Amino acid sequence: MHPDESLMPREEIWVPSPRRLTLAERTAKAVVGAALAPMCWGIAHAWPVPGLGYQRRCAALGLRLLAARPTRASLRWAYDLLVRPMDSTRYFEHAFVWDTLHPLLGGARHLDVSSPRLVAIMLLTHNRALTSEMINPDRSDLEQSRQLVSFLGLSERCRLHESTISEAPFGPEEFDLVTCVSVLEHILEDRHGLSAMWRLLRRGGRLVVTVPIKARRSEQWINRDIYGLQVADERGFTFWQRFYDDELLHQSIYSFVGEPRRIAVYGEKRRGTFLANAQRKRGDPFYPFWAEAIFMGREFRFWPSVDSLPGEGVAAMEFVKP
Numbered sequence: 001m002h003p004d005e006s007l008m009p010r011e012e013i014w015v016p017s018p019r020r021l022t023l024a025e026r027t028a029k030a031v032v033g034a035a036l037a038p039m040c041w042g043i044a045h046a047w048p049v050p051g052l053g054y055q056r057r058c059a060a061l062g063l064r065l066l067a068a069r070p071t072r073a074s075l076r077w078a079y080d081l082l083v084r085p086m087d088s089t090r091y092f093e094h095a096f097v098w099d100t101l102h103p104l105l106g107g108a109r110h111l112d113v114s115s116p117r118l119v120a121i122m123l124l125t126h127n128r129a130l131t132s133e134m135i136n137p138d139r140s141d142l143e144q145s146r147q148l149v150s151f152l153g154l155s156e157r158c159r160l161h162e163s164t165i166s167e168a169p170f171g172p173e174e175f176d177l178v179t180c181v182s183v184l185e186h187i188l189e190d191r192h193g194l195s196a197m198w199r200l201l202r203r204g205g206r207l208v209v210t211v212p213i214k215a216r217r218s219e220q221w222i223n224r225d226i227y228g229l230q231v232a233d234e235r236g237f238t239f240w241q242r243f244y245d246d247e248l249l250h251q252s253i254y255s256f257v258g259e260p261r262r263i264a265v266y267g268e269k270r271r272g273t274f275l276a277n278a279q280r281k282r283g284d285p286f287y288p289f290w291a292e293a294i295f296m297g298r299e300f301r302f303w304p305s306v307d308s309l310p311g312e313g314v315a316a317m318e319f320v321k322p
Contacts, residue, residue, distance in 0.1 A: 018283075033288070034083055037083040051293075057122060058082075059085075063078075063082070073151075085118065092266040092296075093181050098123075102123060106129060108127075108130055110177040111168075111179070113179065114137070114138070117148060119179050121148065121152065165187075166196050182211070194209075194253060207318070209317050212244070215309050265303045267301070274312050
């Protein structure tokens with residue numbers, strides 16, 4: 001249990017059972033997405049959407065897979081990279097990690113803690129001297145990452161481990177870089193997880209962390225154990241994530257690793273927009289993921305502080321270990 005759990009309002013999310021699309025529906029959706037994705041990417045430039053350049057790099061990876069000897073599986077990955085590489089605030093998070101780390105890599109050793117797989121993969125494809133260790137306790141997600149790493153020819157420089165951060169098979173100060181994108185909020189004992197990451201980072205090394213935020217902290221519980229790692233309560237809900245406010249950022253993060261060298265705050269312009277859109281994604285099998293960048297441009301912006309947020313958002317932070 002998180003030490004401040006008693007101070008957090010609890011929100012419950014009901015996830016409906018998804019409807020499976022027919023082959024004809026899946027085909028039509030894929031064709032429409034492939035046709036509209038480039039146009040939506042171009043339209044999104046009407047707003048200051050972070051991550052549009054990163055999306056272009058994802059598309060280049062997709063074209064690389066198409067140019068190789070494609071298989072059914074690699075074609076699926078190529079489609080995702082070309083049409084729907086990211087969604088919602090991942091545009092901001094991926095861009096922050098990329099802008100922070102890609103100029104600094106050199107021959108660094110990198111640990112990624114269960115972030116979206118593209119965090120490590122994009123850094124690896126950019127720098128041939130980089131080596132990465134990716135840990136993830138979700139076996140299914142880990143195997144998908146392993147498949148994409150293999151298709152892109154990165155297996156010699158990227159090792160994957162089915163592990164939580166507390167069980168990670170590494171010694172103190174082994175890594176120059178540690179990334180943890182939208183993970184810490186899902187860990188019940190988030191402070192223990194953060195301490196483990198900090199222990200594995202060498203002096204002078206960089207830690208990049210992103211977490212969801214609100215002006216006032218809260219927790220979300222969900223009616224499905226998506227990762228298979230939690231125990232349901234008497235009502236069938238499992239802990240999903242916490243939203244950090246400024247005070248909780250100081251209590252749970254800054255008190256362990258110091259003030260961030262850099263922080264950026266990105267969030268919805270109108271309270272409730274993100275949640276409504278997330279619920280639509282869970283229930284609408286025809287949701288247009290290829291238009292996510294336009295949605296982010298219309299509905300999200302940078303904010304000067306966590307306290308200034310009208311609703312929910314994301315804080316991205318860079319720390320340097322003294």
